[in-house]
Amino acid sequence: MMLNVQNLHVYYGAIHALKGLNFHLEQGEIVTLIGANGAGKSTTLNALSGLLAAREGKLEFEGEDITRTPAQDIVRRGVIQVPEGRKIFATLTVMENLEVGAYLHPDKAQIEKDIESVFKRFPRLKERRNQLGGTLSGGEQQMLAIARGLMSHPKLLLLDEPSMGLAPILVEQIFEIIRDINDQGTSILLVEQNAQMALSIADRAYVLETGQVVLEGDAQEILHNPMVMEAYLGGH
């Protein structure tokens, strides 16, 4: 098991946001966490990334306990989050955003090679390399956010609603890229409200509701279970 989350409880002050979450992810998988707004998806990813502390429960990555590991050491282990809303550094150029993404890999030659390879994947970013991040369109920002995440050589990529606010054609493109990144060996934990799309590329899925897993299983099964889709995901 690459990632194992056991009985995770997270609070925001008095708000009990995650109430004993359990899920896992195998090396090479795409696992999706789906659920309505406010279900606790982003909270889960932020707890994994070390931005939020678990009050109870255990997080394991590659067999090691990372429950209390500081954020920068989690990144160093190869668990990289591409946050909700892209969170591009608007005052930095596209190049600088990528360089900051490689913060823990300060080898100049390696950074150049990595930038070349993300530019191959995202030619639009290459055209805009010297533009400030804040001037990019939503789709370009999402590509930059993913590219920036790839700069730190993720073993496990945590993607928080990569399709949010994008036109359908861009959503298709982003999901194709996600699948491609996975094909090249990176495991992916994908958080989505767009359940249809997420389930169509995922191996397995967990449905979250108010901080708990209410359903889990094979992605295809959940996708083709009309009752499930109706009840938890607001229909097709």
Add this chain to the structure above:
Amino acid sequence: MSVSSTTANRPSLYDLIIKRGWLGKGLLIVVGLLALWKIVVSLLANPTLFLQQVINGLQLGFVYALIALGYTMVYGIVRLINFAHGDVFMVGAFVSFYGIARFQLHNWLSNLAPNLPPILTQAVGTLSVMAVAMAICALLAFTIERIAYKPLRNAPRISALITAIGVSFFLEYFGALKFVFTPNFITYKRPFEITTWFVNTKGIGQLIQGDTIPEGSVIFSNIFIIIVIASVALLMALNYIVQKTRVGKAMRAVAYDKQTARLMGINTDWIISFTFMIGAALAGAAGMLYAVAFPQVFFWMGIIPGLKAFVAAVLGGIGSIPGAVIGALIMGQAEVLSAAYISTPMRDAIAFSILIIVLLIRPTGIFGEPSREKA
């Protein structure tokens, strides 16, 4: 109908004066015209005197710039007005004083290799003293940040502000203790001899002590040259660090969004400490340069230059690095010109009037953008 409705919507006097900034704009126009008139008249009346003032103002402005950068960088990264910054400047001045007067640090190279040309050994000696002052100030700021500010990172901002004022008093009155810097005014010993030159339409020449200054010349000294060169060099180094290096990019990322910076693996606590240290090192250098120019050190010497540099940072747009430099150069000129042409005590009043006018009409300063603060 339409007439009565316009009367009803007519803005109140309060709206006009405060909300639309008429008071500030009016003040700015009046002060601006007065200043312009004064400047043109003085320039025409005595161009050399005027040029002399501009040179003096430039020297002062660069020192303010070095201090103002610390305010603006710290504000940019943790949204704190670090009121103890002026006192770090004071510590820098004292460290250089002790380095020179007690430890003869400025002579180390000439003692080691007496045959080297004195200009070289003096330059190396002066730079060594400056480096020590910068390092100790950086260390001091690191300590202050870890002890006083870091525990308050998530507290309401007013708590950190009050703490900063407390740290400022602590540094001043700790410095005033008999076994620290003493409560006295102490004469500063420069690490080199002053040389003065005069320039006029006929050329340039060295001014021998005791000579009268030739009619119609502007004078400047090696102090001016050293301040300008040292400041410009430090500004260029800072610009390089912030724009080009890994840690500089991390600083800008942290200033923009701390949470996301942590997702990049950036240790934000360390970057914040580093920012405090850079600002303090610049203030330490400024403290030494200021003491070289105005050779007296005392425990509260940081207050007024600190406040003026703060005004400069606000004028330029707090958070903006080029803004701090431009604001400081303007402040230097405003202070020297008003001292020369209005009256010496007026120069402080002018400095703080600038603050009030800026806050009234453009609180974001020259380069500042409207704040994009998160709730």
